[in-house]
Amino acid sequence: MQDNDNTFETSITREGYTMKAILERQSLDVLIQVIGGDVPHYGVVMTVDNTGQTEVIAMPSRPGHVHQEKVLINPVIKAIKPALQNNAIIVSGMHVNDITPAQMRAAVPMAKVLGERLADWLMAHPGHRTEVTFAQ
Template structure:
């Protein structure tokens, strides 16, 4: 997805019902923040990584926006990382990042839902309740 002279991409891995998304772009892709969503508990957690001068990376806002857009419609858990850095970023480039992220989220959701009839349900043995690991 490209606007305002830069590109944001989403690399996506679907692991049965669970989804891992890596959002990167700009001049220096990196790991700025992580948002995870537990489908069963409906709880989200965030990890903010330190940036320069003791500040936190602002990329977490992209990961949050992406996750919030799709998490309730996914069949499983979600982990979104984001790291987009543009040297000398402008206000217009910052503002463009949000609709780009929303559009990427919709594309990923649409793609994920194409597989909804192919998910496997794990089978758990009931006879291992007192199993001891050695």
């Protein structure tokens, strides 16, 4: 695990592959990447606004299919929502070549662990509200 006041990185390895979470904070907002496997990429984006509302965009993965990483983002969001101070953007993409059933079963529990670690870090390292002014 690696962290400072505005960034945090953690990973978990099970069933022969690694999933990683990278968090970066700007003011009270956070950007989180959940990536890993043999081909890390960006396939699904989820936003969570400061009211807790979510939106998801799943990018095309191959003809007739979209990326399915929402199943990895959901346990992360569930874990971090109580710790969020404002908006969050989560980007995820993970591909394990020739994935086995055991590797598939491990993915959601791995994401849950990463979400819990992110939530713990957010609670231990709250952001600080910066005064914002607007032109008149």
